[in-house]
Amino acid sequence: xxxxATHDTDHAxxxxxxxxxxxxxxxxxxxxxxxSECLLFGGLISTYMLYRGRVQNGPHPAQIYxxxxxxxxxxxxxxxxxxxxxxxxxxxxxDDSKTNLWLTITALLGATFVGGQVxxxxxxxxxxxxxxxxxxxxxxxxxxxxxxxxxxxGVIMLLSLxxxxxxxxxxxxxxxxxxxxxxxxxFVDVVWIVIFTLVYxxxx
Amino acid sequence: MSTNELTLTPxxxxxxxxxxxxxxxxxxxxxxRRPVNTTGWREWLFTVDHKKLGIMxxxxxxxxxxxxxxxxxxxxxxxxxxxxxxxxxxxxxxxFTMHATTMIFLFAMPxxxxxxxxxxxxxxxxxxxAFPRLNALSFWLFLTGGLxxxxxxxxxxxxxGGWFMxxxxxxxxxxxxxxxxxxxxxxxxxxxxxxxxxINLIVTVLNMRAPGMTLMKMPVFTWMIxxxxxxxxxxxxxxxxxxxxxxxxxxxxxxxxxVSQGADPLLWQHLFWIFGHPEVYVLILPAFGIIxxxxxxxxxxxxxxxxxxxFSGASIGLVGFGVWAHHMFASGLGPVSVAVFSMATxxxxxxxxxxxxxxxxxxxxxKIWYSAAMKFAIGLVILxxxxxxxxxxxxxxxxxxxxxDTYYIVAHFHYVLFGGMVFGLFSGFYYWWPKVFGxxxxxxxxxxxxxxxxxxxNLTFGPMHILGLQGQPRRMYVxxxxxxxxxxxNFGFWNMVSSIGSFVLAVGVLFFIINVIKTTRNPERAPLxxxxxxxxxxxxxxxxxxxxxxxxxxxxxxxxxFHRKYVxxxxxxxxxxxxxxxxxxxxxxxxxxxxxxxxGPSYWPLLLSIGxxxxxxxxxxxxxxxxxxxxxxxxxxxxxxxxxxxxxxIDFDTPSTxxxxxxxxxxx
Numbered sequence: 001x002x003x004x005a006t007h008d009t010d011h012a013x014x015x016x017x018x019x020x021x022x023x024x025x026x027x028x029x030x031x032x033x034x035x036s037e038c039l040l041f042g043g044l045i046s047t048y049m050l051y052r053g054r055v056q057n058g059p060h061p062a063q064i065y066x067x068x069x070x071x072x073x074x075x076x077x078x079x080x081x082x083x084x085x086x087x088x089x090x091x092x093x094x095d096d097s098k099t100n101l102w103l104t105i106t107a108l109l110g111a112t113f114v115g116g117q118v119x120x121x122x123x124x125x126x127x128x129x130x131x132x133x134x135x136x137x138x139x140x141x142x143x144x145x146x147x148x149x150x151x152x153x154g155v156i157m158l159l160s161l162x163x164x165x166x167x168x169x170x171x172x173x174x175x176x177x178x179x180x181x182x183x184x185x186x187f188v189d190v191v192w193i194v195i196f197t198l199v200y201x202x203x204x
Numbered sequence: 205m206s207t208n209e210l211t212l213t214p215x216x217x218x219x220x221x222x223x224x225x226x227x228x229x230x231x232x233x234x235x236x237r238r239p240v241n242t243t244g245w246r247e248w249l250f251t252v253d254h255k256k257l258g259i260m261x262x263x264x265x266x267x268x269x270x271x272x273x274x275x276x277x278x279x280x281x282x283x284x285x286x287x288x289x290x291x292x293x294x295x296x297x298x299x300f301t302m303h304a305t306t307m308i309f310l311f312a313m314p315x316x317x318x319x320x321x322x323x324x325x326x327x328x329x330x331x332x333x334a335f336p337r338l339n340a341l342s343f344w345l346f347l348t349g350g351l352x353x354x355x356x357x358x359x360x361x362x363x364x365g366g367w368f369m370x371x372x373x374x375x376x377x378x379x380x381x382x383x384x385x386x387x388x389x390x391x392x393x394x395x396x397x398x399x400x401x402x403i404n405l406i407v408t409v410l411n412m413r414a415p416g417m418t419l420m421k422m423p424v425f426t427w428m429i430x431x432x433x434x435x436x437x438x439x440x441x442x443x444x445x446x447x448x449x450x451x452x453x454x455x456x457x458x459x460x461x462x463v464s465q466g467a468d469p470l471l472w473q474h475l476f477w478i479f480g481h482p483e484v485y486v487l488i489l490p491a492f493g494i495i496x497x498x499x500x501x502x503x504x505x506x507x508x509x510x511x512x513x514x515f516s517g518a519s520i521g522l523v524g525f526g527v528w529a530h531h532m533f534a535s536g537l538g539p540v541s542v543a544v545f546s547m548a549t550x551x552x553x554x555x556x557x558x559x560x561x562x563x564x565x566x567x568x569x570x571k572i573w574y575s576a577a578m579k580f581a582i583g584l585v586i587l588x589x590x591x592x593x594x595x596x597x598x599x600x601x602x603x604x605x606x607x608x609d610t611y612y613i614v615a616h617f618h619y620v621l622f623g624g625m626v627f628g629l630f631s632g633f634y635y636w637w638p639k640v641f642g643x644x645x646x647x648x649x650x651x652x653x654x655x656x657x658x659x660x661x662n663l664t665f666g667p668m669h670i671l672g673l674q675g676q677p678r679r680m681y682v683x684x685x686x687x688x689x690x691x692x693x694n695f696g697f698w699n700m701v702s703s704i705g706s707f708v709l710a711v712g713v714l715f716f717i718i719n720v721i722k723t724t725r726n727p728e729r730a731p732l733x734x735x736x737x738x739x740x741x742x743x744x745x746x747x748x749x750x751x752x753x754x755x756x757x758x759x760x761x762x763x764x765x766f767h768r769k770y771v772x773x774x775x776x777x778x779x780x781x782x783x784x785x786x787x788x789x790x791x792x793x794x795x796x797x798x799x800x801x802x803x804g805p806s807y808w809p810l811l812l813s814i815g816x817x818x819x820x821x822x823x824x825x826x827x828x829x830x831x832x833x834x835x836x837x838x839x840x841x842x843x844x845x846x847x848x849x850x851x852x853x854i855d856f857d858t859p860s861t862x863x864x865x866x867x868x869x870x871x872x
Contacts, residue, residue: 025334032403036437043445138458
């Protein structure tokens with residue numbers, strides 16, 4: 001998404017160009033994209049809620065969920081939102097080294113979360129819950145897997161962004177590029193709060 | 205977004221005038237240079253110009269219209285006589301599935317996208333869309349999706365589960381060929397195309413209107429397209445989920461819709477129709493927008509009740525999200541759901557009725573000019589009303605349970621989609637052809653085109669009401685003499701009428717193709733304002749220049765172009781002409797802006813789309829292919845991101861006294 005984030009804000013700030021809404025094109029597009037993503041996760045969450053109790057083979061949800069472990073990884077992900085905010089704020093202050101520092105920490109926290117998810121998936125698999133074991137398994141892996149892919153893409157975007165900043169390839173409004181990726185990152189975190197509550201905390 | 209720009213400075217204005225655009229080649233990803241050639245086939249392959257992309261959308265969509273139409277003719281040939289032998293049961297299933305899928309996803313939506321792409325920036329006084337490269341990506345992804353869908357014909361058979369692909373028909377037991385897999389992947393890729401396109405167009409409308417053009421001064425076509433894009437943004441992700449789940453089931457062993465594994469097949473129906481019903485309005489609202497431009501122009505009157513037309517369009521879109529289960533009355537939802545969805549569905553008839561009355565009152569008392577465009581627009585009003593009325597009979601749940609899966613339903617949606625949407629699109633062809641190509645379509649052939657289509661369409665779909673109420677099931681591949689019945693209501697007679705009608709319809713479309721060929725060969729140029737039109741797209745040359753407007757118009761009125769031509773006489777309160785359209789266009793040319801820079805062409809949209817196609821094929825043909833596709837996608841994404849994004853300083857005028865530079869490039 002980094003690519004949508006360059007040109008016109010540059011104009012907006014540097015050349016007195018105003019859009020009708022006051023939002024830059026890039027930001028408006030990102031908000032619309034995230035609005036669309038809400039429905040994507042809505043569909044997946046509905047599917048999980050419908051199927052979470054349907055276990056013909058293999059373990060039940062209550063038998064395999066490790067709430068303390070997932071709570072810790074959720075906490076890690078939520079903290080990454082904080083560091084993302086700090087990155088955006090540094091970017092607005094045009095402090096490149098601080099921006100890079102906070103982006104690195106955010107990416108690391110995100111990667112830790114994804115690592116935790118990989119660990120969780122392998123544990124569940126060893127305990128007998130494969131992707132095709134039951135409807136519960138299929139819908140669980142589809143939902144959390146989709147979310148994991150979103151976090152992974154976010155990490156890749158953060159790393160790419162750092163590389164591009166370092167090579168000074170961003171000639172547009174750097175702060176806005178950081179902010180756009182931040183929007184995406186916060187969205188992915190908020191979705192996780194919903195998933196964590198509905199999937200792990202509410203007993204089926 | 206708009207990276208590397210074509211610079212039109214006084215220095216190279218001469219080159220520009222000769223059609224030679226000057227681009228400084230810059231590099232991205234080290235080895236790959238930007239495309240700089242803007243002539244020949246490269247002009248089309250790497251373009252990011254919304255007008256060229258609009259023409260490409262239109263051309264490809266029309267080819268799919270012909271393909272879908274031929275599929276329909278096969279269906280009608282098979283059903284013309286008892287014990288039809290043209291198609292096997294299996295081929296027949298593929299034929300009606302692909303007919304519907306092609307017409308909806310590969311003709312109707314992209315053709316609306318063609319009009320939107322071309323005219324939306326022109327109607328709001330913008331020089332391009334907000335994200336020109338994403339616009340190109342949308343087109344190429346749509347083409348990739350369409351090719352994948354149709355490739356299935358040659359790779360083991362097409363999808364055969366009906367366009368809404370209900371479980372269990374979509375499962376491997378009833379659909380063992382790869383057809384459904386191609387269908388899933390083609391639709392997912394086409395869906396991404398629509399999603400990107402819709403975000404792009406919403407941003408364009410909300411952010412890039414000419415100075416003075418408030419939302420309530422926007423042309424109705426632009427308004428309807430805006431509503432449609434919102435519908436797409438929020439409905440496409442739902443079908444994406446459904447398609448992904450089905451893909452997991454067919455390719456990776458999950459059992460989301462497999463009843464024997466305890467699954468709920470209604471999940472598919474809900475997900476499909478939460479998308480599928482807004483989709484119905486995605487198809488019809490652009491046509492409503494088109495005729496809301498055509499009817500006032502050819503009635504020589506402003507649109508009656510502009511705010512009502514706008515807000516009824518918006519409320520159709522809004523309520524359209526809350527009626528999906530009326531497609532599922534026969535599935536046993538329970539009385540409360542059925543009652544709620546039944547009421548909501550009937551409620552949609554209100555804003556639709558408002559629109560129809562507004563159109564009628566627009567024509568009322570007007571000096572009507574029966575051009576081909578106007579004929580198609582009036583055809584829409586009448587035929588859509590017939591389809592709308594049969595639609596209300598489905599809203600009544602007890603009646604609907606009798607009609608479900610009969611030809612009555614087929615009759616209904618062909619009246620609203622063919623009589624409504626297709627007629628609207630044809631109206632748009634005749635109205636805007638001189639704008640896009642600078643030549644007038646032949647009115648006489650247009651008249652033949654219209655009458656053959658209107659007669660053919662009623663002969664084809666009218667009898668289906670009778671067939672359906674007599675109990676002929678939908679998707680039945682053959683009927684026997686024994687079921688034919690007697691008298692006026694026998695199957696045989698009306699099936700034959702319907703089949704003959706479909707060929708009359710085809711002749712009508714043929715007239716259009718002949719018309720296009722004749723017009724293309726005709727050297728005569730169209731006048732700049734042939735219809736005495738009302739909206740901003742006519743205040744520039746035909747076809748418009750690369751940068752659309754020589755200067756960005758400042759808007760004071762709804763129907764700005766009309767109000768520049770006519771002013772109200774103080775004494776008589778009649779409209780008096782003060783300028784011709786031609787004079788206005790020339791005046792704009794004389795006052796042209798000096799430095800206009802436009803986004804430059806790019807390889808990445810095309811390459812990214814090819815990568816997506818290969819990635820999709822990998823789902824069917826194995827992981828190695830998927831990896832190759834993924835690598836192409838990754839490579840082109842980085843190429844895209846790294847494409848230099850800031851124009852040279854030369855693109856800006858020297859600072860004016862207020863400290864701002866004069867900068868007139870399109871955003872993004």
